[in-house]
Amino acid sequence: MTRVRVAVLVSGTGSILDAMLADEVPVALVLADRACRALEIATAAGVDTELVDRQDFGGYGQAFDRWGFTRRVAAVLGAHDIELVAMAGFGTVFAPPMFDAFPDRILNTHPALLPAFPGWHAVEDALAAGVAVTGCTVHLATVETDAGPVLAQEEVLVLAHDTVQTLHERIKHCERQLYPTVIKQYIKAQTDAAPTPS
Numbered sequence: 001m002t003r004v005r006v007a008v009l010v011s012g013t014g015s016i017l018d019a020m021l022a023d024e025v026p027v028a029l030v031l032a033d034r035a036c037r038a039l040e041i042a043t044a045a046g047v048d049t050e051l052v053d054r055q056d057f058g059g060y061g062q063a064f065d066r067w068g069f070t071r072r073v074a075a076v077l078g079a080h081d082i083e084l085v086a087m088a089g090f091g092t093v094f095a096p097p098m099f100d101a102f103p104d105r106i107l108n109t110h111p112a113l114l115p116a117f118p119g120w121h122a123v124e125d126a127l128a129a130g131v132a133v134t135g136c137t138v139h140l141a142t143v144e145t146d147a148g149p150v151l152a153q154e155e156v157l158v159l160a161h162d163t164v165q166t167l168h169e170r171i172k173h174c175e176r177q178l179y180p181t182v183i184k185q186y187i188k189a190q191t192d193a194a195p196t197p198s
């Protein structure tokens with residue numbers, strides 16, 4: 001497939017990153033906002049890594065410099081000639097400059113059927129609401145969190161004895177299949193739409 005330079009943004013265990021690498025998404029860079037296992041997965045796979053640590057921008061409280069952090073991430077992605085950004089369990093909400101730097105070039109996977117259950121506690125919220133069906137959503141990330149255009153969704157049944165962990169694991173099983181597929185389709189659609197040089 002076309003070698004578009006994809007950056008994967010991570011904060012956690014990186015099982016979705018792992019699935020992308022196994023599915024030959026052209027991952028050129030893995031960028032994290034904190035030390036995490038996903039960075040170790042990237043290093044083991046021989047992929048370039050960058051850590052833009054939130055602690056260097058005021059950490060996790062009121063003092064967090066979201067704009068400064070965002071500008072730094074956008075600059076690092078630019079320095080690596082990144083063309084497409086895929087958030088995969090990334091724990092920081094960006095300020096507007098990120099979306100100006102990568103218009104229609106930031107994808108996200110979310111563990112619920114958006115617009116239901118946006119936010120960081122989507123699995124807990126779905127369980128607490130007592131829904132029979134939840135799932136995952138791959139969407140374009142826009143300045144309004146978890147509200148960008150939906151590219152694909154897949155349903156997951158909630159089982160009687162589900163905990164947050166068991167339900168999230170079944171959702172992630174879907175995300176590991178759906179997200180790499182949608183990323184590759186998105187790259188192909190963008191490439192096909194690009195004018196051919198004369």
Ligand code: GRF
Binds near residue numbers: 012013017090109175
């Ligand atoms: C996924 O469920 C993703 O949708 C959510 O965080 C999880 C990341 O899982 N935002 P992992 O770190 O790739 O295992």
